[in-house]
Amino acid sequence: MALDPPPQVKVIRSTHKRLRDEFSECKDFSKVWKKHCSDNQGLKEYSKAMYELATDVWGTKCDGKDRTTWCKDTVKEYFHKGKLEEILEKDKRRQEYYEQNKDNFFIKNPNESTKTASFVPKINEKIPTQNAQTASNLRKIDEKVRLLDVGSCYNPFHEIEDFETTAVDITPANKQVYQCDFLTVDISAENQSNGPDFDVENARKVTALPKNHFNVVVFSLLLSYIPCPHARFQMCEKAHKVLTTNGLLLIITPDSSHQNKHASNMKKWKAEIEDIGFCRVKYEKDKHLHLIAFRKIPSNFIIDKRSGQNTKLEKLLNIPQDFNNTVDNTCL
Numbered sequence: 001m002a003l004d005p006p007p008q009v010k011v012i013r014s015t016h017k018r019l020r021d022e023f024s025e026c027k028d029f030s031k032v033w034k035k036h037c038s039d040n041q042g043l044k045e046y047s048k049a050m051y052e053l054a055t056d057v058w059g060t061k062c063d064g065k066d067r068t069t070w071c072k073d074t075v076k077e078y079f080h081k082g083k084l085e086e087i088l089e090k091d092k093r094r095q096e097y098y099e100q101n102k103d104n105f106f107i108k109n110p111n112e113s114t115k116t117a118s119f120v121p122k123i124n125e126k127i128p129t130q131n132a133q134t135a136s137n138l139r140k141i142d143e144k145v146r147l148l149d150v151g152s153c154y155n156p157f158h159e160i161e162d163f164e165t166t167a168v169d170i171t172p173a174n175k176q177v178y179q180c181d182f183l184t185v186d187i188s189a190e191n192q193s194n195g196p197d198f199d200v201e202n203a204r205k206v207t208a209l210p211k212n213h214f215n216v217v218v219f220s221l222l223l224s225y226i227p228c229p230h231a232r233f234q235m236c237e238k239a240h241k242v243l244t245t246n247g248l249l250l251i252i253t254p255d256s257s258h259q260n261k262h263a264s265n266m267k268k269w270k271a272e273i274e275d276i277g278f279c280r281v282k283y284e285k286d287k288h289l290h291l292i293a294f295r296k297i298p299s300n301f302i303i304d305k306r307s308g309q310n311t312k313l314e315k316l317l318n319i320p321q322d323f324n325n326t327v328d329n330t331c332l
């Protein structure tokens with residue numbers, strides 16, 4: 001017999017469902033979101049429930065993979081254990097292959113069909129030296145990784161010393177998290193080291209995040225909170241802006257179904273997110289979660305389009321609940 005979920009899960013699920021119902025009825029996401037963000041009582045209840053669930057009731061394992069550990073291991077493997085160097089070596093080989101086989105390539109042209117393309121140089125023919133990303137552009141082993149945790153709730157990364165974490169949430173559950181709506185926050189010009197801008201009257205409120213600044217952006221159980229598929233996509237576009245080249249976007253999204261059930265939807269996510277200027281470098285399906293890592297690629301990266309991918313991307317990231325609001329086959 002299935003056990004009743006803890007009361008915290010009910011608070012979380014009912015908030016997500018209410019948001020989806022309101023959006024499906026009104027269709028005007030900004031209106032729904034504005035109303036949601038002004039419901040201080042509801043936001044506080046959610047924040048308390050999520051905090052209790054993640055720290056006392058389930059932990060970040062949620063009966064499966066520990067999502068904080070997965071992020072930590074993925075970041076270390078990528079920046080400190082050679083994964084990025086390996087990827088950059090591959091890029092170099094690809095560049096050399098391209099140089100030797102130019103006749104088989106063409107420059108991407110929006111009016112041309114890409115069905116015969118093998119590798120398509122996105123903007124320029126060459127990867128300039130600055131983007132070749134030799135060792136000088138890699139993180140040094142003792143350098144802290146600048147990580148932005150969006151929808152952090154309580155900052156699960158605060159104890160990880162290798163990270164310089166900026167944790168933001170619309171409703172912070174504690175003082176380690178800054179107040180910030182990632183959907184509406186400004187992106188400021190690149191600043192070398194300072195990090196976010198804060199409200200003059202409220203030092204806990206972020207008013208702008210710097211462009212090309214963070215090495216990692218984490219969306220852990222964030223996108224499924226947002227009821228509008230296009231707004232989810234816009235969040236990924238914004239993550240792209242604040243990330244440095246070769247930085248990582250880590251997306252963890254709930255789905256308690258068997259891996260194959262929503263495989264085609266995950267394929268669409270990959271295509272949509274890669275079209276922003278990312279390349280997927282890691283994917284895992286856990287009992288309750290999809291765990292995905294995307295690398296922000298150099299702007300003139302050579303893209304392999306051999307598989308005849310969909311060129312008419314819709315700029316939507318759907319979740320199963322967008323289509324069936326009664327069956328909530330997720331841990332949250």
Ligand SMILES: C[S@@+](CC[C@H](N)C(=O)[O-])C[C@H]1O[C@@H](n2cnc3c(N)ncnc32)[C@H](O)[C@@H]1O
Binds near residue numbers: 151222226
């Ligand atoms: C399901 S909780 C996940 C909390 C935490 N990341 C984790 O994995 O345990 C989703 C969090 O995202 C926050 N959130 C939703 N929309 C947001 C936005 N636009 N900007 C910042 N935080 C947001 C919510 O307040 C909530 O704390």
